[in-house]
Amino acid sequence: MRQPDLNRLALFAAVVEAGGFTAAADKLGMAKSQLSQQVARLEAELGVALLTRTTRRVGVTEAGERLHTDCAPLLAGLHEAVSRLGQEGTLSGRLRITAGSAYSEGVLGGLLVQFARLHPALELELVASDTPLDLVAEGMDLAIRAGILRDSSLHAVKLGDFAQVAVATPGLFAQMGCPRTPAALNGQPWVALSVLPSPLTWGFRHGEGGAAETVRGRAVMRMNSASLVRECVRADVGCGVLPDYMLHEDLATGRLIHLLPDWQLPAAGIYAVYPAARYLPAKVRALIDYLRLHLPSRVDV
Known part of the structure; x- marks a missing residue:
């Protein structure tokens, strides 16, 4: 031959x-x-x-x-x-990114607008999905994912973290008797984010290095979207745990109340995830670097 x-x-x-x-x-x-x-x-x-x-x-x-x-x-x-x-210094071609709907709307979309202005020859495509996509099968260059990563065939770079916040409406807060300790949340109605490994069990800690208590809620609804969980919590269906970047306006206006503000839930990570490759494309590397520099800090809740 x-x-x-x-x-x-x-x-x-x-x-x-x-x-x-x-x-x-x-x-x-x-x-x-x-x-x-x-x-x-x-x-x-x-x-x-x-x-x-x-x-x-x-x-x-x-x-x-x-x-x-x-x-x-x-x-x-x-x-x-x-x-x-x-092509050092010049990024071109298409860059396909996927992230959860809430993070895309609340954080990532605005950052990509600014990144696109810096690189006008680059075509950005954001696919918002609350179901993690197969990056290779879907032709994705990069995924922004939160929490625990399970796919060892992918590379990941930590971009930052976010706070997880237990919230309820003022009406439900009063109905629960204005809880002051985690124990008061046991058995309370809960809107569970079903994509989490343990959506009804939460470990609270009092301050830095303080006492720890575990709470188990009672699911009245289960949703696979954080945005839908927030809508249900707003509608007085039950308590919920949501990321801080989704709650700034609701907490500032009093639409939702931060339950147990003296107790903290574990912080969760935000990661840039990409398929294994010998060379990381320059456009992917540039976006990762940009996000690490410009991601907003955790919201003051």
């Missing part, structure tokens, strides 16, 4: 990723006939069919799928290595 031309490998990968010769040719800025000819020569060099061609569509053979799976990361690494040398 002849040694294949690496340029043709890149053209073949472009056809697979674009889903056909026409789209790939448009993206590459070359004639469709020329692209088809180059891929045909690659098949001749390798002695195998990589694509199936009909008048309606282009498919990938089993051999073609194996080749693309093996060569795509290598081609991406070569491209990134060249980009790191030749």
Whole structure:
């Protein structure tokens, strides 16, 4: 078998990723006939069919799928290595980020606006989702996640932390008898954030190094979205624990009351998470550095 031309490998990968010769040719800025000819020569060099061609569509053979799976990361690494040398100070292309809905709306969206102004050649895409996405399968460059990280195949950089705050409406606070200690919250109605490992059990500590008490609430509703938990708590359904960045306005206006302000819940971390790679793309590295510098400090609650 002849040694294949690496340029043709890149053209073949472009056809697979674009889903056909026409789209790939448009993206590459070359004639469709020329692209088809180059891929045909690659098949001749390798002695195998990589694509199936009909008048309606282009498919990938089993051999073609194996080749693309093996060569795509290598081609991406070569491209990134060249980009790191030749585009220092200039960020371009698309940068896809995912984060929870509440964090996207309350914190991240505004920061991305400022980052976009610094890098006008960069296209930012934010996907807000309360269900953690598979970064590789969904083509995400970066995820912003809170709490405990479970996927060891991903790399993570801690950006900061946030306070977890137990809250209720003034009406429910009075109905509970104005609780002064964690024990008073045991068995109280609770709106549970179901994505947490223990959404009804919370460990409070009194001041720095003080006494510790564990509370277990009674779930009246369970939600998989922090924003929905907040709406239910606002509606007097029950108590809830929410991150500080969602509560500044509600606490300032008295719409919600901070339960047990002399007792603290454990702080939780905010992490930048990205797929394992030999080289971290410059645009991803730049955004991580920006977020570490500009993330707001914990809200005074």
